[in-house]
Amino acid sequence: MSQNKGDVIKELETVFRDRLFTEPHILALYSHDASSEVGVKPMAVVQPVSVDEVVRVVKLAIDYGFKIVPVGSSTSLSGNATPKLENTVIVSLERMNSIIEVSDIDWYARVQPGIKVDELNLELMGYGLQWPVDPASSKTATVGGVISNGGGGMRGAKYGPASHWVLGLEAVIGTGDVIRVGCRTVKCREGYNLVQVFIGSEGTLGIVTEATLRLTPLPESFVGVMARFGNAESLVDAVIRVRRDKLWPMVTEFIDDITAQILNLEPGYYLWIGVDTYTGSEQQILSKLSADISSSGGEIISKASTWQEFSKILEPRRMLYSATLKAAFNDYGTDVFVAFEDVAVPMSKLPEAVREIQSLGKKYNVKMNLGGHIGDGNLHPSVWARRSDRDEMDRVLRFFEDVGKLAIRLSGTVSAEHGIGTQKRGLLREAISSRNGGNSDMVIGLMKGIKRIFDPHGIFNPGKIFD
């Protein structure tokens, strides 16, 4: 800070008035995200309502040398939205939450970043359309946050992650300039793909102030099942059978027996498969799903014939995060530390991955549960410990690291959709090293080069992705 904090606050007050917050209890709220990462209290929180206000706070950051952490709803599970330096101003996009335009023929929507994913999809439902990027936290997560974190979610196995569903962006970069990149059409070849550079950059390159989203119709018809299995192996076997049948489900999700217990479900491993289709094909799809599930030793316990119905029976899966928190708080109260893993492996490696994760849990004797987007090989084992118990904390962290290393060994990734944040910086280096002859500096160096282009003063979200 070349100037003192008082000057900064005064300047921010001029711009943001009653949308500037410096009260300790509010700063505390913005000092962490949904991960267990320990943050620091920022010096202020501002809530811009326009791109001009975003430009003004970025220009102040350049002049005064403070840092900016842009946040949506802070549902990040890797520490992406946790401030790490005291001279941080949180730029919360929560008030820039409008839908600017929905085009039901063009299948795009222009939105501000603070709109929540479910709110957007509720509006789109009226047009028979969807934005199919669907993190389990969709009730709370904002579109801007999903874009910045390159979110994936429940419909990713078929529809792909956020990067497939963003056509264009407006963003304020670290020079204080506003850029508008991308198009309103699915095909867009205007030089290097700066839209994609932004997607998943975790708020380190700038602040997204508007997004043009690609939309697609809600399925005309739907075949959904919820099934129970006696063990993880048979559940994975069913998923692979469905894949061999060349069914391409929109949703393939699961939770383990521990999560089921927390949620007061009958004992077992639960699988949800939802296939989007056109009217007329439902019966034969259901027959295939039924055959695959029963051949693997599972039992269908619930069916759905519309996406809306399926969303209801899928509700327990959406509660994986809250079930984990419930168990963790139940065990350790506020002295709890929870680590949310997020690896993905190629589908053929799922049996080994699930077996090894469970055996790592036993090896380190950690409290854990398991669930995730099994249809794209994306597993979310969560582990928790008493924060003040150094031995247990050590075991939990070693489990976390070892699951990442397992994913690398199985040709998978250490981060499928949560991003790197602060928690995966070491694993990111290991993953890159493993593919680049033991060297991560070259590839990380290219990323740092990109960072310098967009954020030459090092304003945005310092300490994330790489050190």
Next chain:
Amino acid sequence: MSQNKGDVIKELETVFRDRLFTEPHILALYSHDASSEVGVKPMAVVQPVSVDEVVRVVKLAIDYGFKIVPVGSSTSLSGNATPKLENTVIVSLERMNSIIEVSDIDWYARVQPGIKVDELNLELMGYGLQWPVDPASSKTATVGGVISNGGGGMRGAKYGPASHWVLGLEAVIGTGDVIRVGCRTVKCREGYNLVQVFIGSEGTLGIVTEATLRLTPLPESFVGVMARFGNAESLVDAVIRVRRDKLWPMVTEFIDDITAQILNLEPGYYLWIGVDTYTGSEQQILSKLSADISSSGGEIISKASTWQEFSKILEPRRMLYSATLKAAFNDYGTDVFVAFEDVAVPMSKLPEAVREIQSLGKKYNVKMNLGGHIGDGNLHPSVWARRSDRDEMDRVLRFFEDVGKLAIRLSGTVSAEHGIGTQKRGLLREAISSRNGGNSDMVIGLMKGIKRIFDPHGIFNPGKIFD
């Protein structure tokens, strides 16, 4: 060139032996691509067979100061693969054309860049899978070329462009280093998305030496129709009706009456719509398509019930490029210049776009035809002139520019899938300016910054995308 050409050739000979070419007639072959862009004869052509050989030629380029234009089959239509400087070595990837691995459970394939798209898809058909990036030139176009040009093609309206179907890349960058980026899973969040930076970079950032491609099942069932219309307006109307019905076809293609005439089809405008589906739904989909087409005044003249059958009836559409060439050569022999436009507009703007393009054709009194991927708003008007006729050339170039400007005015893009190459550099600036308050320098500057990171010595494909 800090050293003389003889030294370079000697060095290349040591590495490439009989895969080095300096004979004038071979250099002439590699002096242009499928566009009418005028190139220069390169000093040599090399055909590496390994990533190590690619590294060696890049290191020689650094040492001797020559330029590299990487090429696949040179089917580019914007001048992307046309060498513009004499001190160029063409690095042709045509011999690196193997399929390394197909995983039928994981739905990925690892391939070398020189494999042709159709060859790959023929192999994948045996697994019931496809790589759905499908330029009309798929018989000739290489996977590496499609990636470097960010290709789109016939299945783009539903499946999206190349950027949705590449999971990971190996590439040699301008420092001579090999990088391996991306994953084997659909979800992959390992820092900034360097895979996407490469896709569509038109060979200006490095040479792709291996790609991990995302695959998807071939449709279990298919409903395809070929229909004829009396005019463009009713054809567009049918396309929009299908969209309002929330059908999401895998293929929606068209050609105009002039192309039909060149291909000896009955007079009319032709539309192909192909919907991928599961068995059982065919009848109702066909009913909807039939109703939409007849309500718009069209007539179904052919039907297909498998993707393979549909591919056959789609053949005339794939001949748009050769039909254009045929007409152009017929008119002017080898003194011909052909410009292949490639704009896209939001679907709701299609009626206006088609009308305006046809009226621009009349205004400038140019020989033209029209076709394209109408399901994603991607139009390919082509125009041709006698190269030695300055007035006609001028009219053709003004048409080309005006169509780009029309796309900008209709919130579309000046390049949907052919890329910028040399021919769209001015229009790229205009498109970017139009969205950025009249300024293109800021966004182009960011792109140039990225160029400097990957290609600090300015070796790769100079003069393309931006000057």
